[in-house]
Structures are given as structure tokens and as C-alpha cells.
Amino acid sequence: MKGLLIKDLKLLKVQKNFFLLILCIAIGTAIFANNTSVSFVIGFLSFVGTLFTLSSISYDEFDNGNAFLFSLPITRKSYVAEKYGFGMILGGSFWVFGTLIVILKEIIANKYVSMDTIIAAFIILPIVFVVLAVMMPFQLKFGGEKGRIAIICALMIVFITGIIITKIANALQINLSSIFNQIAALNKSILILAIIVVTFLVLFLSYRISLSIMKKKEF
Amino acid sequence: MLKMEHVRKNYKSFSLNCSLEVKSGYVTGLIGKNGAGKSTIFKIILGLITKDSGRISLFDKDIQITDDQDKQNLGVVLSDSGFSGYLSINDIVPVLEHLYEHFDKSAFLKQIQRFGLPQNQKIKEFSTGMKAKLKIITAISHNAKFLLLDEPTAGLDVTARDELLDMLREFMEQDETRSILISSHVSTDLETLCDDLYMIHEGNIIFHEDTDVLLSDYALLKITPQQYSDIDKRYILKSKIENYGYRCLTNQKQYYLENYPKITIENGTIDQVITMMSGGAEI
Numbered sequence: 001m002k003g004l005l006i007k008d009l010k011l012l013k014v015q016k017n018f019f020l021l022i023l024c025i026a027i028g029t030a031i032f033a034n035n036t037s038v039s040f041v042i043g044f045l046s047f048v049g050t051l052f053t054l055s056s057i058s059y060d061e062f063d064n065g066n067a068f069l070f071s072l073p074i075t076r077k078s079y080v081a082e083k084y085g086f087g088m089i090l091g092g093s094f095w096v097f098g099t100l101i102v103i104l105k106e107i108i109a110n111k112y113v114s115m116d117t118i119i120a121a122f123i124i125l126p127i128v129f130v131v132l133a134v135m136m137p138f139q140l141k142f143g144g145e146k147g148r149i150a151i152i153c154a155l156m157i158v159f160i161t162g163i164i165i166t167k168i169a170n171a172l173q174i175n176l177s178s179i180f181n182q183i184a185a186l187n188k189s190i191l192i193l194a195i196i197v198v199t200f201l202v203l204f205l206s207y208r209i210s211l212s213i214m215k216k217k218e219f
Numbered sequence: 220m221l222k223m224e225h226v227r228k229n230y231k232s233f234s235l236n237c238s239l240e241v242k243s244g245y246v247t248g249l250i251g252k253n254g255a256g257k258s259t260i261f262k263i264i265l266g267l268i269t270k271d272s273g274r275i276s277l278f279d280k281d282i283q284i285t286d287d288q289d290k291q292n293l294g295v296v297l298s299d300s301g302f303s304g305y306l307s308i309n310d311i312v313p314v315l316e317h318l319y320e321h322f323d324k325s326a327f328l329k330q331i332q333r334f335g336l337p338q339n340q341k342i343k344e345f346s347t348g349m350k351a352k353l354k355i356i357t358a359i360s361h362n363a364k365f366l367l368l369d370e371p372t373a374g375l376d377v378t379a380r381d382e383l384l385d386m387l388r389e390f391m392e393q394d395e396t397r398s399i400l401i402s403s404h405v406s407t408d409l410e411t412l413c414d415d416l417y418m419i420h421e422g423n424i425i426f427h428e429d430t431d432v433l434l435s436d437y438a439l440l441k442i443t444p445q446q447y448s449d450i451d452k453r454y455i456l457k458s459k460i461e462n463y464g465y466r467c468l469t470n471q472k473q474y475y476l477e478n479y480p481k482i483t484i485e486n487g488t489i490d491q492v493i494t495m496m497s498g499g500a501e502i
Contacts, residue, residue: 002317003313003314003315003316003317003318004314006313006314006317007303007306007310007311007314010306010310010311010313010314011303011305011306013310014305014306059303059305060303062303062304062305063299063300063301063303063304064299064300065300065301065302065303066300067262067267067297067299067300068295068297068300068301068302070265070266070267071265071267071290071293071295071297071367072290072295072318073287073288073290073291073318073319074287074290074318075286075287218262218267218268218269219262219267219268219300
């Protein structure tokens with residue numbers, strides 16, 4: 001596992017100019033934009049960080065590299081676990097960066113850090129991990145190019161399902177917005193706990209799906 | 220070390236049916252044309268593709284239950300795959316250090332320097348020869364018991380091929396229990412290195428013999444139609460019609476030398492045996 005992590009970090013180094021550019025954009029946005037840019041800066045950095053794990057899968061697939069990779073003392077299980085771990089470590093690290101940039105900016109500009117900033121930061125992190133959980137099985141199943149098309153198709157299905165649910169709710173005279181308001185009105189600590197539990201459940205489910213995809217793959 | 224019994228893998232346009240054995244201390248060669256099924260055999264042994272039926276044991280264990288620990292004892296070269304081209308040698312050293320318990324970093328770097336491979340350059344910028352050398356050095360640097368080498372000399376010039384074969388000889392000299400399964404479509408590579416040879420043709424093993432026996436006892440008889448009708452055909456394995464008469468493959472050269480002094484007899488080479496075994500008609 002450690003060997004794989006080192007390999008991916010070395011591949012990350014190949015893209016260091018890209019990541020420096022991303023960091024500059026984030027810092028620039030934090031300095032020059034208004035307060036609404038808070039969630040953008042944190043979200044942008046976290047997404048770019050965590051999604052590099054998907055790029056690392058493309059790097060592994062390049063030139064049939066997976067065949068050699070799995071002839072090394074690496075199991076398919078440890079490969080999948082490492083990819084999720086790598087995504088979460090990178091996403092988490094970039095999230096910390098983003099949050100620090102925003103906090104620093106607020107301290108310099110306003111002399112205090114608003115509670116909204118902290119809440120926004122803690123909402124973004126699980127969202128980033130859920131996106132990782134959704135995208136990882138697609139990337140492993142379909143690879144780089146086809147994976148993107150598959151993700152777009154999946155998002156369309158989610159979107160259409162949402163519309164259908166809304167239509168059905170309307171037909172049954174169920175007020176969805178009041179349900180969401182009730183959820184939002186719940187005790188904040190319970191809400192955060194629920195978000196964390198749901199995030200980890202989604203990640204675990206995604207991991208199981210990815211593992212079964214990898215076990216069936218032939219190289 | 221390795222035993223494959225009636226291993227089958229079926230694709231739409233290709234079927235593999237293979238039984239072979241690599242004994243401890245042996246260098247076993249697998250020879251066949253491109254597309255004969257050599258890489259499929261390696262991939263099945265490594266679990267990269269699944270077999271449809273048959274049995275494989277590696278290190279005296281069924282391949283289904285081999286684990287990470289068993290892979291520690293394997294050194295692998297694949298013809299069409301290697302470390303990501305975006306990495307450099309300096310990048311892969313810590314990776315190998317953490318993957319292999321017995322990775323010998325100093326021996327690895329010594330070999331890298333011996334062959335003049337650049338440590339900071341991306342692998343994708345390497346020449347074919349440099350890539351092949353790196354693959355072999357990687358395979359032999361963690362005290363493996365068994366090397367699986369699929370076309371390790373493909374695309375190399377004669378000098379580079381000799382250098383690589385020398386590395387493999389040195390590897391075998393260090394421990395007499397080590398084994399190698401090596402494939403190639405260049406027969407001269409295998410002639411000087413291997414203890415025994417398997418020939419694969421259209422997914423089937425068509426021939427297995429000790430290299431010494433092949434080179435000493437196999438021969439080609441070039442005979443006229445008259446000689447063909449008179450000759451004892453008990454030791455003729457395959458024959459082919461030529462414009463002068465018949466070309467016959469035998470595994471009893473001495474018998475024909477002694478009993479038929481007038482016929483033309485050529486010593487057997489691996490290439491000739493392949494050609495006859497894969498194309499000749501059975502008597």
C-alpha cells in the first residue's frame with residue numbers, strides 16, 4: 001500500500017505546475033473576490049485535489065501499465081483501498097489548504113472568522129468525498145475517456161430521477177421543500193453526525209462496488 | 220516451481236490449451252510466433268487473466284491461493300507493459316523499496332549505472348533497449364526465486380540481447396534453485412540460455428525437448444522421392460514436400476547418419492524444428 005501511495009505521489013509531482021497554477025487561482029480568488037467566494041475557494045481546491053486520484057488511475061492504465069502493476073506484490077483489494085485513501089488524503093490536504101487561505105483572508109480583511117465560513121468548509125468536505133465515491137467506480141469500470149461519458153450519463157439519470165420524484169410528490173401532494181426545511185432545522189450536531197455517517201456509508205458502498213469491478217478486470 | 224496442467228482459455232478467435240512444467244533450477248524457454256499464445260500463458264500464471272479450466276501450481280501451491288508473499292518471490296518482465304512512462308528511475312526506487320521486502324537498492328543502482336541508464340529521465344523518453352534493461356534489472360533486484368520473462372529481448376539489437384542474457388546467466392549462477400520461464404520468438408536467444416524448450420503454435424504446445432537433445436539428436440533429412448520411399452520412417456517426426464523431394468525432421472540423427480550415408484543431413488536448429496513442427500505433415 002505504501003509503495004502504491006509513493007508511486008501516486010511521484011505521479012502527482014509530474015503535475016506540479018498544474019497544481020501550483022490551481023493554488024494561485026485559489027489564492028487570487030480569495031484575495032480579489034468578495035465573501036461569497038469562500039465556498040468556491042475551498043470547494044475548488046478540494047475537488048481538484050481529490051479528483052487527482054482519478055487521473056492517477058488513467059496514468060496506471062496508460063500503455064497497459066496495469067498488467068505490470070498487478071504482477072508486483074499488489075492485490076486488487078489493496079489497489080482499490082489505496083485509490084480511495086489517496087483521494088481522501090489529497091482531498092483532505094487541499095481542503096485544509098483552502099480553508100486556511102480563506103481563514104487567513106478573513107482575518108486580514110475583517111479581523112475575525114465568520115461561523116458561516118467554518119460551516120461552509122465542513123459541508124464541502126463530505127460533498128467532495130461523496131463525489132469521489134460516485135466517480136471512482138465509473139473511472140475503474142470504464143477508464144478515462146469512457147468514464148467521463150458514463151459519469152455524464154449517470155448525472156443525467158440522477159437529474160431525471162429527481163424530476164420524476166418531484167412530479168410524483170406533486171401528484172401525491174407531498175411538500176418536498178417543507179421536508180428539506182425540517183431536515184435543515186434539526187439540531188446542527190445531529191445533522192453533522194448524520195452527514196458524516198452518510199458520507200462514510202456512501203464511500204464504503206462505493207469501495208465495495210469498485211472492488212468487485214477490479215476483481216473482474218482482466219489485463 | 221511451476222506446473223500447468225491442461226490450462227484452457229478461450230477467446231472468440233483464439234483458444235489456448237497448455238500443459239507445461241518449469242523445474243527448480245531450470246531455465247525453460249517458450250518459443251512461438253507472434254500471437255501463438257505466449258503472453259496469454261504469462262498473464263494466466265500472474266492472475267492478470269482468468270483461466271477457463273485446468274490446474275496451475277506455483278511454488279507447490281494452487282495458483283488460486285497464491286498471495287502477496289508468493290509474488291515477493293517472482294520477478295516479472297511483460298512485453299507490453301512496465302512502470303508508468305511518466306516516472307523516472309529515481310521515482311521507482313522508493314516504490315520498489317516499499318513493495319519488495321528483499322529489494323537490494325545498492326545492487327539495483329549498481330546495475331543501473333553499469334548499463335548507463337539515466338536516473339532522472341522519464342522512462343517514456345528511454346530507448347527500447349534502455350526500457351528492456353530497466354525491466355530486467357527490476358525483475359532481478361529483489362532476490363526472486365522465479366523469473367517470468369515475456370519477450371524480454373524484443374526489439375533489441377544483438378549486443379543488447381547478449382548483455383541481457385548475460386545478466387540472466389549471472390542471476391542463475393547466484394542460486395542454483397532459481398528458475399526462469401522465458402519466452403521469445405528469437406530462437407538464438409533461447410538456444411544458448413535454456414535447459415529445455417516448449418514450442419507453442421496456435422495456442423497449443425506442440426513440442427517439448429531438452430535443448431541439448433534438440434541440438435544433438437534432431438536433424439533435417441533432405442531426400443529425393445526415391446530415397447523417401449526406401450527410407451525407414453520410424454524416426455521421422457514430420458515431413459514436407461519440397462521441389463527436390465522431401466524435407467524430413469528426425470530426432471534420431473545418428474541412426475540416419477549410420478544407415479543412410481548418401482542422404483543429405485543437416486543439424487537441427489530451433490528455427491528448423493519450429494518450421495517443421497508447425498508446418499510439416501505427420502508421417
